[in-house]
Amino acid sequence: MPNNPDVPYWRLSSFYFFYFALLGCISPYWGLFLDDKGFSAQEIGELMALFGLVRILAPNVWGALGDYTGKRMPLLRLGCAFCFCIFLNIFWVNDFIWMALIMVGYGFFWAAVLPQFEVVTLNHLKDQTDQYSKIRIWGSIGFIVFVALLGWAFDYISVSFLPAFMLLLLAAIFLSSTLIKGKEIPHDHESTDGFLSLVFKPTVIAFLLASFLNQASHGAYYTFFSLYLEQFGYSKSMIGFLWALGVLAEVGIFLIVHRIFAKIDHKTVLVVSLLLGGLRWIITAHFVETLWVLALMQLLHAVTFGAMHSVAMHYIHLYFKGKHQGQGQALFSSFTYGAGGALGAYVSGLVWMQDLGVTMFEWAGYSALLGSLIAWIWVKKANN
DSSP, X not given: OOSOTTSOHHHHHHHHHHHHHHHHHHHHHHHHHHHHTTOOHHHHHHHHHHHHHHHHHHHHHHXXXXXXXXXXXXXXXXXXXHXXXXXXXXXGOOSHHHHHHHHHHHHHHHTTTHHHHHHHHHHHHTTOGGGHHHHHHHHHHHHHHHHHHHXXXXXXXXXXXXXXXXXXXXXXXXXXXXXXXXXXXXOTTOOOOOHHHHHTSHHHHHHHHHHHHHHHHTHHHHHHHHHHHHHTTOOHHHHHHXXXXXXXXXXXXXXXXXXXXXXXXXXXXXXXXHHHHHHHHHHHHHOTTOXXXXXXXXXXXXXXXXXXXXXXXXXXXXXXXXXXXXXXXXHHIIIIIIIIHHHHHHHHHHHXXXXXXXXXXXXXXXXXXXXXXXXXXXXXXXXX
């Protein structure tokens, strides 16, 4: 726990728990839900790409509003409420167009949530950003609990019940958000540089591009990993176990990452995480039928997501200070999780459906390796 009595540790942690528990419903099982609805692999890829595309614009809208008004938590609560109302319509939707509209609408308001909350959390932590992982770890625990619970449940009940679980968690996220007050930090010593001048610094561009390629490499994983495993005969409970194993490794890294940063500079962690990401996806492509190898690759989620996310929060907090915090978080979210995730989902769907001379996870591996090279050459060390 951060050594700061002003940090509402458990209230912040509870929000991350429910938020990422919801992702524990979406990441492993949304593709299975869409497949159960009768959508093809290409349609699933297109739907997930649309979900990613709306996250390119939306976080910047909400981030700018948050910076301008300073009302981050009210905006976040508004986003949660609209997500709940839009998602209620999922029970009456079966065709592609209406499903796309629901996912785009949900995605637009969902983009109001995490970037705003990350700013609130980092402002509570002030100069203790390396302690961020001790709060964020509860998100990983929430993910593990629900991915394992639903994996077991869907061996006995239909995956068509997934939206009911998601609506319950959306309500819990909203209720959790009402317990937390926003926190702004003084701007007295902030840089006078404009936002675009900060963005177009070469090291910032390199960092964002490397993060973009990392998230693009995860597109195959978040969209098709469950379907990929099901195709090779894995049960839903085993699929849930493998997802949970990856996030359990992520929990482990969140517990010790602040110690790693005390000994190893952030750039090295960034480069090595991307390098291991390339290794993870290429081996996954060729050893999917060997359970122990697949399980070993899932443990690399500790670095390909856990360490990557922690180092990214450090860089974003370093690059974008004062009045630019919300826009910085929004830009990172939209460019990486939005554009990167959309590209990864779309290309993965095409590769799955067509013979393009490379497998879905091989393509993901090459993307991460390119990101590692860019980070190694152009991202500057930044430990202060």
